[in-house]
Amino acid sequence: MQKWRSGLKLALSPERVKEILPRILDALLPVLAVLAALVIGAIMLLILGANPIEAFGALVEGAFGSTNALAETAVKATPLLLVGLGICIAFRGNVTNIGGEGQMMIGAILATAVGLVLPGWPAWVVIPLAMLGGFVGGAFWGAIPGALKAYLNVNEILSTVMMNAIAVQVMNFLLNGPMIDPEQLERASRIPQTAPLDNAFRLARWVPTRLHAGAAIAVVLAFFVYILLWRTTLGYRIRAVGLNRDAARYAGINVPRHIVMALLLSGAFAGLAGAVQVYGLNYRMITDGSATGFTGSAGFNGIVAALFGQLHPIGTIPASFFFGALLVGAQKLQRVMQVPSAFVIALNGLVVVFVVSSELWRLRRQRQRMARAASEIEETPPSAGEKGVA
Amino acid sequence: MNDSNFFNLVVGILASGIRLATPYLYASIGETFGQRSGILNLGVEGQMLLGAFAAFYVTLRTGSLWLGVLAAIIVGAFMGLSMAFVSVNLQAKQGISGIGFYLFGLGMSDLLFKKLMGTVETVSGFPSLDIPWLSDIPVLGELFFRHNAMVYIAYALVPISWFVMNKTTFGLKIRAVGENPEAADSLGVNVALVRYVTVILGGILSGVAGASLSIALLNVFQQGMTAGLGFIAVALVYFGGWRMWRVLLGALLFSMVNALQLRLQVEGIPIPSHIMVMLPYILTILVLVLTVQRVRGPSALTKPFQREG
Numbered sequence: 082m083q084k085w086r087s088g089l090k091l092a093l094s095p096e097r098v099k100e101i102l103p104r105i106l107d108a109l110l111p112v113l114a115v116l117a118a119l120v121i122g123a124i125m126l127l128i129l130g131a132n133p134i135e136a137f138g139a140l141v142e143g144a145f146g147s148t149n150a151l152a153e154t155a156v157k158a159t160p161l162l163l164v165g166l167g168i169c170i171a172f173r174g175n176v177t178n179i180g181g182e183g184q185m186m187i188g189a190i191l192a193t194a195v196g197l198v199l200p201g202w203p204a205w206v207v208i209p210l211a212m213l214g215g216f217v218g219g220a221f222w223g224a225i226p227g228a229l230k231a232y233l234n235v236n237e238i239l240s241t242v243m244m245n246a247i248a249v250q251v252m253n254f255l256l257n258g259p260m261i262d263p264e265q266l267e268r269a270s271r272i273p274q275t276a277p278l279d280n281a282f283r284l285a286r287w288v289p290t291r292l293h294a295g296a297a298i299a300v301v302l303a304f305f306v307y308i309l310l311w312r313t314t315l316g317y318r319i320r321a322v323g324l325n326r327d328a329a330r331y332a333g334i335n336v337p338r339h340i341v342m343a344l345l346l347s348g349a350f351a352g353l354a355g356a357v358q359v360y361g362l363n364y365r366m367i368t369d370g371s372a373t374g375f376t377g378s379a380g381f382n383g384i385v386a387a388l389f390g391q392l393h394p395i396g397t398i399p400a401s402f403f404f405g406a407l408l409v410g411a412q413k414l415q416r417v418m419q420v421p422s423a424f425v426i427a428l429n430g431l432v433v434v435f436v437v438s439s440e441l442w443r444l445r446r447q448r449q450r451m452a453r454a455a456s457e458i459e460e461t462p463p464s465a466g467e468k469g470v471a
Numbered sequence: 472m473n474d475s476n477f478f479n480l481v482v483g484i485l486a487s488g489i490r491l492a493t494p495y496l497y498a499s500i501g502e503t504f505g506q507r508s509g510i511l512n513l514g515v516e517g518q519m520l521l522g523a524f525a526a527f528y529v530t531l532r533t534g535s536l537w538l539g540v541l542a543a544i545i546v547g548a549f550m551g552l553s554m555a556f557v558s559v560n561l562q563a564k565q566g567i568s569g570i571g572f573y574l575f576g577l578g579m580s581d582l583l584f585k586k587l588m589g590t591v592e593t594v595s596g597f598p599s600l601d602i603p604w605l606s607d608i609p610v611l612g613e614l615f616f617r618h619n620a621m622v623y624i625a626y627a628l629v630p631i632s633w634f635v636m637n638k639t640t641f642g643l644k645i646r647a648v649g650e651n652p653e654a655a656d657s658l659g660v661n662v663a664l665v666r667y668v669t670v671i672l673g674g675i676l677s678g679v680a681g682a683s684l685s686i687a688l689l690n691v692f693q694q695g696m697t698a699g700l701g702f703i704a705v706a707l708v709y710f711g712g713w714r715m716w717r718v719l720l721g722a723l724l725f726s727m728v729n730a731l732q733l734r735l736q737v738e739g740i741p742i743p744s745h746i747m748v749m750l751p752y753i754l755t756i757l758v759l760v761l762t763v764q765r766v767r768g769p770s771a772l773t774k775p776f777q778r779e780g
Contacts, residue, residue, distance in 0.1 A: 426578025
């Protein structure tokens, strides 16, 4: 008991608190930013004539109210997490990948093609191959703007947005033409979708919900990305290039190559997200003709989730779950309160703005800490300094 | 197809290309002002969508096209003000905050559309304003003098903005703030104020760009109707090397490709329409590759300014 008390005293000693408090505040900043965005969202709801408390209540119930609701939230969170993992890699390398949408589509196209050309093959061959296809498709679509950025200095934000628009047309072309479900050709409806995949190729599912193995794959990969970024040379180099390109170059790092790698890997994870959507959820590739018909904007929302997760792969796990909940809750919001689900897109935009704006306070405190540390070094007597050098 | 038919076809494509350049012009000119002062606003697409909706809805309800334009101006100014606050005062990363504003505009315009209108409606947009005498000149009349008011204003903005940017004290301040804010500040220029003005102006012009789509060119509002046009407008600023006349050239290049693409679809050329729709986006990337090499942008672009103190 005595020991425990003194331990507590030590933990709460002013020095300890001084040391830990800033870290807690830093971690809380994005949460505060999201809360601020939610407040604005509440005002928007009021203007729309919906009671914000009831609306957020419906949102929470829709997202967490039952086992099935929770499973749906995890289903929606899965592509956000996979895209978000890629965003962590890109943004840590200081390249802004807005191309998650297009990378998802190309990845899904390749993954679907794998399943369609190998019918009857064993699932343990086809599923890994298809995931690889998604990985490669997304990597290819990310590597193009990566190479343009690294070797030709083309702004990657603009090129990835353009790659999204091109991917939409590639997808619409393929799903309306070469890859269209033969059954749809005979019907008048002509829904842009491929033929269904073999039943054997479906990812395992937790019946009766729609929760599939893709969610587990995504969580495991989050730890892989953590190891990649902080425990491997490649990750170290990508982060070094992201922090300071000149310093990285002087240290002998091939800067252009690692810019390409950052975007390539980022795209690969988005491509995987596309593949997982096909093999875990729809069992065929299907769209509705609109730009976000296949992705459901996951390529954009993954950016939001990663930012909220502080560009940390592990932090992106709960962040994705949170935004998955927003998406599922929004459907309930639409059913019960007639608030169009576009509300959540607007809300996500606000979250992005607030989270990047909140960075100011973190940087400001970081600067103060560094200034304090610098002044402490100046105060130490010169003899100590000499000892340090020796 | 005989020769005179082909000639008419070409004139038709050129005339519609000149008309289609309108939204690019408004948005790109506005973006040029912002970037010249050091602020990269990537939310143009969102500002356009909100402007397009505001203009369309107000016109639908009041019957007044100019009130519609005014609504787009107000909405655009407000969006510009928010962007300016976030990038000047809060020093947020402009590339990402702009995407946030894009998502906000995308969702908000769709939300308002579904809540206030629900179904796609049409308005009779700005009528064609034929310039007396000049519009009767063969060919030239059709090309240049039979457009609506929004088209004429867009083209008039090019020399006006060139003049403001290059021949006025305010233009000099904009360029100074974008090149070297520290030096401008030491000479007594209010860096924050200049950036606020240019970004709000950019927001206004993006709003008007949206209005030119919804009440002058297409006369409908649909969710996400800009289809990347706002991002292309940002790319055009790079293409134009931050100079108004070259931005005009870029806008014309894009609208001509678009006009050609649309006409080829109407004529039933056996190229899949999806491939045709891709063209402007591929062209944007090519154009970025070709132009980024030779022009240097404003030195302080995307760099927040903070007084040492």
